[in-house]
Amino acid sequence: MAAGMDRRPVKVRARDLAKEFRVQVAGRHRAVRALDSVSFDIREGEFVAFTGRSGCGKTTTLRIVMGLEQASSGSVEIDGRIVDRCGYDRGMVFQHAELLPWRTALGNVEFGLEVKGVPAHERRAIARQALELVGLKQSMDRRPDQLSGGMKQRVGLARALAIDPEVLLMDEPFGALDAQTRESMQSELISLHEKTRKTVIFVTHDLDEAVLLSDRVFVFTPHGRIHEVVDVGIRRPRSDMVQIRGADEFQEKRYHIWKTLKAIDDHSREAVA
């Protein structure tokens, strides 16, 4: 759907986000600019990918939207309400699930619900349902050291989903997985999104992944700006991965984003030279 025709309400709104980190280099304080004037509107149920070189501010943007980090200036709103802390309307999935090693998969998913204050007798059923949703019905009682990398990521996803957030923030969640596991996680995420219609922001530097999953791809520059927003326009439901990957439309979008990234790269190299 073209952005201009999209009538869904805005779910996540960022306005002029800037972020400077103070770092100490050789005993001196210096400011590192991570973000410089980032603005966007993401609509309810939309799936957006952030891509760009490492260090261009993708994680920082996500952490500000989550409420884990405060912007130096600018604002984020969810449903028109200013974000100034974490909230259960948002859930985050990290590159490494960082599970509690002494708890089972089920126990890890329940943990988030404990923190949320969900009564004990409800927690188990909700956690089970979330684990079933990510295909871990058979392995709920395993501890993290008995789970593969892909399974751990599923637990991380289930932990976020159990809270039933409206916005799902995913920071290179499949980045550490082997190619085949990654592909199956991608198609499961697509069907999950189709089922739940959550608003998703998904950070990846894998362009196939960005185009395959998202409605729009935001291309960041190394200076913490959004250089271009690419409308993917591949129709949903996107259940047939093989067909999509082979389609001209997919190849064209992927190539377009690749060229944009290359131009950004060449430009910043010239600026340094």
Ligand SMILES: Nc1ncnc2c1ncn2[C@@H]1O[C@H](COP(=O)(O)OP(=O)(O)O)[C@@H](O)[C@H]1O
């Ligand atoms: N906690 C921090 N302290 C100092 N600098 C940081 C911190 N977090 C991120 N940065 C810097 O901000 C910039 C953007 O980082 P990040 O958002 O992690 O980029 P990305 O996720 O796109 O790789 C980088 O230059 C990074 O070094």
Ligand SMILES: [Mg+2]
């Ligand atoms: Mg990052």
